[in-house]
Each structure stands twice: as C-alpha cells, then as structure tokens.
Amino acid sequence: MSSQALAGKIRITFLSHFLTELDQKLIKTFKDNKIERSHSIAPELVRAIRTSKIVFSENYTSSSWCLDELVEIVKCKEESGQLVIPIFYGLDPSHVRKQTGKFGEAFAKTCQIKTKGVQKQWQEALVLVANLLGYHSHNFNNEATMIEVIANDILGKLKLTPSKDFKDFAGIEYHIAEMSLLLQLESGEARMVGIWGPTGIGKTTIARALFSRLSRHFQGRIFIDRGFISKTMKNFSGANPDDYNMKLSLQGRFLSEILGTRHIQIYHLGAIEDRLKEQKVLIFIDDVDKWF
Numbered sequence: 001m002s003s004q005a006l007a008g009k010i011r012i013t014f015l016s017h018f019l020t021e022l023d024q025k026l027i028k029t030f031k032d033n034k035i036e037r038s039h040s041i042a043p044e045l046v047r048a049i050r051t052s053k054i055v056f057s058e059n060y061t062s063s064s065w066c067l068d069e070l071v072e073i074v075k076c077k078e079e080s081g082q083l084v085i086p087i088f089y090g091l092d093p094s095h096v097r098k099q100t101g102k103f104g105e106a107f108a109k110t111c112q113i114k115t116k117g118v119q120k121q122w123q124e125a126l127v128l129v130a131n132l133l134g135y136h137s138h139n140f141n142n143e144a145t146m147i148e149v150i151a152n153d154i155l156g157k158l159k160l161t162p163s164k165d166f167k168d169f170a171g172i173e174y175h176i177a178e179m180s181l182l183l184q185l186e187s188g189e190a191r192m193v194g195i196w197g198p199t200g201i202g203k204t205t206i207a208r209a210l211f212s213r214l215s216r217h218f219q220g221r222i223f224i225d226r227g228f229i230s231k232t233m234k235n236f237s238g239a240n241p242d243d244y245n246m247k248l249s250l251q252g253r254f255l256s257e258i259l260g261t262r263h264i265q266i267y268h269l270g271a272i273e274d275r276l277k278e279q280k281v282l283i284f285i286d287d288v289d290k291w292f
Contacts, residue, residue: 014089014143021151026219027158045069050076054083054154064110067122074125083157086134087150097130099123155185175206176213185214204286211284220258220281228257229288244269258283 022029030048049072076082088096095101099108107126111119140146182193195203208223215221232253236246251272255264258281266272 014137014147017143018147018150021147022154024219025151025155027151027154046072049073050080052082054085054157064114064118067110067125070125070129071121074128077128084129084132085150085153086129086132088134088136088138090137092138093130093134093136096126099126169202169205169209172206172209176210179206179210180214183214207284207286211282215282218282219279220276222254222258222282223284223286224254224288225286226288228253 019029019031030045030052049069073082073084077084086093091103092101095103098104107122111122114122135146135150137143137146140149179193179195183191195206197203211221211223229250232250233246236243236249240246247269248266251269252264252266255266255272255275258276
C-alpha cells in the first residue's frame with residue numbers, strides 16, 4: 001500500500017475513531033482536514049501546533065506538507081517543551097528512525113525535489129519522534145483498546161495542567177491531588193466525596209479549584225450553590241418542599257446546566273436518571289445542605 005493510500009486509510013479508520021473518543025471525553029482537538037494543502041504548511045496549522053498542550057505526530061510521508069508539519073512539532077517540543085506523543089499505526093518505529101522499508105522508499109520519493117537542507121530537517125525530525133515513547137498498533141489486540149488507552153493517557157496528562165484561576169492560593173495543588181485520589185477518576189463507578197470543616201477554612205475555594213480542574217474531563221458538569229437554588233426556585237416562593245412542580249422545575253434546570261443546553265422541560269422525576277445514566281458527569285454541591 002502506498003504512503004498516500006495508508007494516510008487516507010488512517011484518516012477514515014483509526015483517526016476518525018480516535019477523534020470521536022477525544023470529543024466524547026471533552027478534549028478539544030484541532031482538525032486539519034479543512035485546510036487546503038499547498039507547498040508550504042498553513043499558518044493556521046502552525047498556530048494550532050504552537051498553542052496545543054499535547055501534539056500527536058502521524059508517521060507517514062505522503063507529502064512534504066506532512067513532513068513540514070512534523071518539523072514544526074519537533075521545533076515546538078525543543079523550544080517550549082511541548083508534549084509530543086507519537087502513534088505508529090501499522091508501521092515499525094525502526095523504519096521511521098532509519099528511513100528504511102516501504103516507509104523509506106516513500107520518504108526517498110518525497111525528498112527527490114527537495115534541497116539537502118530540507119531533507120536533513122525531515123530526517124532529524126523523524127529520528128527524534130521515532131525515539132520518543134509512544135504507541136505502536138502492533139502492541140494492541142484491537143484498535144478500540146488502543147484508542148481507549150491513548151485517550152485515558154491524555155486525560156491523565158491534561159490533569160497535570162495547573163488551574164490558573166487558583167494559582168495564588170497556597171497549598172491548593174496539594175488539596176486537588178488529595179481529592180483527585182479520593183475520587184478515583186479512572187474508575188467506572190460513581191463516587192461521592194465530601195469536604196468537611198469549620199467556616200472560613202477554604203472548602204468552597206478547594207471545591208471551585210477542583211471543579212475547574214476536572215470539569216473538562218466529563219461529558220457533563222454542574223456546580224450547585226445557593227445562587228443556583230434560589231434562581232431556580234424564585235417562582236416557587238413559599239411552596240411546600242414536596243411540591244411536585246417545583247421539583248420538576250429544579251430537575252429541568254439541573255439537566256439544562258449539566259448538559260449545556262437551553263432549558264429542558266421534564267414531565268417525570270425519573271428524567272435525570274434516564275438522560276444521564278450512560279454519561280460520565282461531575283456534580284458539585286456547595287453550602288446548600290438545607291435543600292437536600
């Protein structure tokens with residue numbers, strides 16, 4: 001199979017499934033399939049590479065565009081310490097490192113009309129990426145498992161990114177690490193963890209910082225505080241706590257917030273379970289004990 005055909009196959013099989021998995025985990029990705037390819041790497045692609053937290057390299061040589069993209073990725077790694085994760089799909093990393101086999105043949109054809117300087121840049125980038133610890137499709141029994149493992153690895157690495165909103169609070173990283181450990185985020189089970197202590201010690205600050213850090217890794221998320229409750233129940237002033245319509249309104253607002261959609265009207269109190277039972281959601285409840 002030619003390198004161009006392999007690249008096309010990767011895009012409609014592995015890459016499409018991989019991007020879908022990242023989207024489901026709420027990991028924002030940049031897709032270059034809408035960029036018109038020419039003789040030089042597009043400025044918007046360069047900008048996307050430089051501003052990304054994690055970059056994946058695709059190891060094929062169907063065009064100089066792909067190799068120029070790889071050179072830019074390597075440059076960002078060397079200059080700013082950007083994290084690069086190579087994925088070798090149906091390809092031996094040693095062939096990439098040494099430019100041998102069918103990979104080497106395709107690379108040689110791509111190099112024919114390029115200067116020695118450009119060829120050297122490409123070769124150095126290929127060697128560096130091939131020497132990085134990445135993922136090799138030959139080490140997995142099936143594509144689905146490979147995609148799940150890589151996606152979970154990305155989640156773990158992104159969780160190490162400090163929250164800028166709370167960077168000035170002393171000891172906040174320690175509390176976030178402790179809470180993350182208790183939550184067992186890789187577990188498929190529901191977890192409930194509480195923060196207990198006297199007034200003024202920073203319970204809400206810890207909760208807000210943790211919510212900010214973790215929310216992107218869930219399909220739905222919500223932070224419920226007194227403001228949320230009072231705004232939702234303003235039309236039910238003086239109502240009995242067991243008022244059915246009030247409960248429907250509260251749960252409808254809850255679903256709207258957690259799913260990030262406009263107001264959802266529900267007609268029975270089991271709607272939350274029906275809508276969320278197949279999703280991974282993050283729910284924080286702060287200082288509203290009298291309502292629950």
